[in-house]
Amino acid sequence: MAETKSKSKSKAKSKAKAKYAFFLGCIAPLRYPGIEKSTRDVCNALGIELVDFEDASCCPAPGVIKSFDRKTWLAAAARNLALAEKQGVNILTICNGCYGSLADAAHELNHDEELRKDVNAILAEIGMEYKGGTTVRHFADVLFNDIGMNAIKKAVTNPLELKVATFYGCHFLKPTDVKYLDDPENPRMLDDMVEATGASSMFRKDKMMCCGAGGGLRSEFSDFAMKFTEENLKNMKDGGAEAIVDICPFCHLQFDRGQQELKGYDMPVLHLSQLYALAMGMDQNDLGLDAHKTPVKL
Amino acid sequence: MTATPDKEFVNEIIANGGETVNMCFQCGTCTASCPSGRQTSFRTRQLVRMAQLGMKDQVLSSEELWYCTTCYTCTERCPRKVAIVDILIAMRNLAVASGNMFEGHKKTATSLIKSGHTVPINDDVKAQRAALGLAEVPPTVLASDKAKKDFDKILEATGFNKIVGE
Numbered sequence: 195m196a197e198t199k200s201k202s203k204s205k206a207k208s209k210a211k212a213k214y215a216f217f218l219g220c221i222a223p224l225r226y227p228g229i230e231k232s233t234r235d236v237c238n239a240l241g242i243e244l245v246d247f248e249d250a251s252c253c254p255a256p257g258v259i260k261s262f263d264r265k266t267w268l269a270a271a272a273r274n275l276a277l278a279e280k281q282g283v284n285i286l287t288i289c290n291g292c293y294g295s296l297a298d299a300a301h302e303l304n305h306d307e308e309l310r311k312d313v314n315a316i317l318a319e320i321g322m323e324y325k326g327g328t329t330v331r332h333f334a335d336v337l338f339n340d341i342g343m344n345a346i347k348k349a350v351t352n353p354l355e356l357k358v359a360t361f362y363g364c365h366f367l368k369p370t371d372v373k374y375l376d377d378p379e380n381p382r383m384l385d386d387m388v389e390a391t392g393a394s395s396m397f398r399k400d401k402m403m404c405c406g407a408g409g410g411l412r413s414e415f416s417d418f419a420m421k422f423t424e425e426n427l428k429n430m431k432d433g434g435a436e437a438i439v440d441i442c443p444f445c446h447l448q449f450d451r452g453q454q455e456l457k458g459y460d461m462p463v464l465h466l467s468q469l470y471a472l473a474m475g476m477d478q479n480d481l482g483l484d485a486h487k488t489p490v491k492l
Numbered sequence: 493m494t495a496t497p498d499k500e501f502v503n504e505i506i507a508n509g510g511e512t513v514n515m516c517f518q519c520g521t522c523t524a525s526c527p528s529g530r531q532t533s534f535r536t537r538q539l540v541r542m543a544q545l546g547m548k549d550q551v552l553s554s555e556e557l558w559y560c561t562t563c564y565t566c567t568e569r570c571p572r573k574v575a576i577v578d579i580l581i582a583m584r585n586l587a588v589a590s591g592n593m594f595e596g597h598k599k600t601a602t603s604l605i606k607s608g609h610t611v612p613i614n615d616d617v618k619a620q621r622a623a624l625g626l627a628e629v630p631p632t633v634l635a636s637d638k639a640k641k642d643f644d645k646i647l648e649a650t651g652f653n654k655i656v657g658e
Contacts, residue, residue, distance in 0.1 A: 220611040249639035261584040368564035404563035414596030
């Protein structure tokens, strides 16, 4: 009896239209607005309802802000989680940094009542409380696991013939004790998602190496950060990549601007949302490609 | 020159989120896996050992502490399940609290204080957003004085402005 009840409940849930608060973060809306636009268009086409996440702040950034003061990082993240909870929706992010901060903070706060009490003492200053009920999802996770490859393949009207270097970034899959989406050493998720458009995902050396931007490296030691970037770019180019597809605006920025700083590389950089907008036949003018420093000619 | 070990240092690290610091048995998997160690003088295992030995001053003033991108490869591969990134973050928090911070990082932190975002808005991006049919100013703290004031109160309550020195 109980089993039947829970089954019908989950069925009803799966029929309801997916609805999320769209967490913009910083780099997408303020440096690559085409990523925001493409995400809105692609989600709309796939039946995912995005509502504006009004009043949200920076996640805050897991590199510099968490490194400066964990307490501030957690309290500011909790404010974002509480804002979504008040709206009665879960969070969708398009950035691994935001995903890293918000999913990690939710993991800590949703399972630790004492910690939540401490943070709520701070949130009380602005009349808010976080009850521990917000789930944080990444755009790529929702598309892969909820929408599914079959539905995405059906939505492709403009198949792409491209050899793509997929770039997972670090905080999408790791740490795996917080979010186990795929094998962190040898994942397939993003490769499958790229290949659903007709493009092929290329093999290369050290595919899972970090782009170099995170942890405050780009903002203070950009020469070191660029060494990571160059090693990645060399491995991509050696493998014959024609484009880079990422799921994080910070990796996106590092590869897009990094290629111009390094010279000798000219692989267009696309966020998965932009690749999908293209494959679904949407207007190229809506991808915001003029914000890219490495020209995108497709 | 002899360094006096600070036996309280590991406890400070534990209190700041680095609970597993004493679990490390120095196998070096972290250093061998580290993409930063490949490019720089950053040695993950060494920093963890220095923490265990109470070499507080050396750790908190070291530039290498800031060479980690938090990619988590070390944490995933550690056979002792040492949460290495959390330990490094704890040590960075202690370094900042003792006044050791770099200008580039301070700039990012200051941007958060000023606007609620770590990246500032500018006229170019406003125009790009408008051309795409998006709101010129994203519907975040940037678009609401009340939300920004609330955000400011959170940072005041945690003492972030004082920590950053702004």
